[in-house]
Structures are given as C-alpha cells and as structure tokens.
Amino acid sequence: MAAASALARRIARSGVLPLCRRLPAWGRAVRQLPGLPLAPCRAFSNNKIQVEMNESSGVATMKFKSPPVNSLSLDFLTEFSISLEKLENDRACRGVIITSAIPKIFSSGLDITEMCGKSTEHYAEFWRAVQEFWLRLYSSNMVTLAVINGSSPAGGCLIALSCDYRIMAENPKYTIGLNEAQLGIVAPFWFKDTFVNVVGQRVAERSLQLGSLYPAPEALKFGVVDELVPEEKLQEKAAAVMAQWLALPDHARQITKSMMRKTVLDRLVAHREEDIKNFISFISKESIQKSLRMYMEMLKKKKS
Secondary structure, eight states: OHHHHHHHHHHHHHSSOOOOOSOOGGGOOOOOOTTSOOOOEEEEEOSSEEEEEETTTTEEEEEEOOTTTOEEOHHHHHHHHHHHHHHHTOTTOOEEEEEESSTEESOOEEOGGGGSSOOHHHHHHHHHHHHHHHHHHHTOSSEEEEEEOEEEEHHHHHHHHHSSEEEEESOTTOEEEOOGGGGTOOOOHHHHHHHHHHHOHHHHHHHHHHTOOEEHHHHHHTTSSSEEEOGGGHHHHHHHHHHHHHTSOHHHHHHHHHHHHHHHHHHHHHTHHHHHHHHHHHHTSHHHHHHHHHHHHHHHHHHO
C-alpha cells in the first residue's frame, strides 16, 4: 500500500480532486520524466460541468455546476457524455472523481421539464441522451468515484450507483435513493439492475416500490454508499480511495469490471429502441403528465 499512500499524498497536495483520462495501455501508469517539472492541471469547462485534469496524478475531477440543483437536462446529459468521452480518450487519465460545485446538492436527477408537455421527438432525444450517459459511465474503463456532497435523488442516485465507489458527506440532512415511485414514475429496468448490483435484490425491491430516499446514515446501512465522511474531509478521503484503486494494475481491474457489468450493459444495448418506445408510451400518458404537472406546481410553491 506504499504506492497508494504516496499517490494519495500527491493527489491531496494538488489542491484538486484528481481527474483521470482513459487508462494508459494495460496497466502502465503515467510516469513523470526525470528532471522535468510536474505537469500542471488542465481544465476544460462547459456551461454545466467543469472538468480539471491533474497531469501528475492522472486523475480528473468532474464538477457539476448547473444551478439551482444540477438537474439532468438534455444539455447537461450531452455535456456529461462529451466530457466523459474526452477523458476516456485521454491516455493520461486513469480515474475520475464526480462531485458537485453547488452546496448541499449532488444532483436532483432527471429534469422534469424535459418530460412534461413536450413532443414525442423530444422525449425520444432526451431518453436516448439518458441512456448514452449511463452506458458511458457504467462501462467506463476509468476508476469512477462519486463524492456525494449533497442530496442525490433519482437520476442523481443513478450517477452515484454507476460509479465504482461512493463516498457521501456525513450529514443526515442529505438523502439519496431512487424515488421515482413517489412521482408516479417507474424506474427503468437498467436503473433497477444497477441498483440490485449495488444493494442486492431485497433492499432494491423494497426501496424501489416505496420510492425511498435514505438519509446518509441509512444509505450507509443499506449499502447505497460505501463510506460516510465529514464534509470537510471529503477531498482528503477521495484522494486516498482513488490512490488505493490506482495502485492496482489497470488491465486486471478493467477486465474484472467489464466481466461484472457486461450482462447489465448488454441488456440495454440490445433493447435501446424498445426502451425508448416504452419511455415515450409511458411518459405521454395523461395520468403521468398530470402527476408531473402537479409536482412542478408543488416545486414552484416551495420556491415562492
């Protein structure tokens, strides 16, 4: 673990959570040439997501910055997929830490406005973007670490579940879960499969039927997250965890990850168009549209 400890210190000193690119070919870590200064951090920023790449650690940080609540709009999902693809294609990047730049919220999940009062064509485009973001994240060769520094319902929870490891701020006011049932929406089969792979059949079945949102301590108890850490120590802990994962040979970890996740990924790939049609049929129902309108009105009243 000496290598992991050294890498953790280097990541922590960098001042930013490491951001990773696509793993260097089969387990060869990126090495700094003797006599040359450490490579600086590189950053690229879109409207809704900021990405910082630390050249010396080979780790990237992806920060959501789409106020007020980092909702997963079509634009957000598109930026997410593009950002992740850039990192995957960057051979110096081995790991990515996903977190939020907005206090008290990781992500509120799918943007309700994208699913209410729109055309069939829009629903298809939106759902295809949701599928694409998940397929890219869940199948990523990089080490993916969710640093959950705020509440994370529904699609926000899916982002966290799709990562390799989840660290959540130790704050009972922060909640996480797939709560779609509370809105009258059924979580798609690939949401369910991802959840089952993390928490097991029984916890997932009960949680999905009840639309449960778990406060941080309960999320740890039921295995939705792997660790709780005081909020001020999230960065330090993330660096240590990332270093531990990156100390292993990339090829062995990647092949194992692919083996564990292939069945779930293949199921959506084989049924993408059917899944889109099912989504359009479901979301277009007047009863569902009515529920979504009522929920949006409730949110407006809360804001006022």
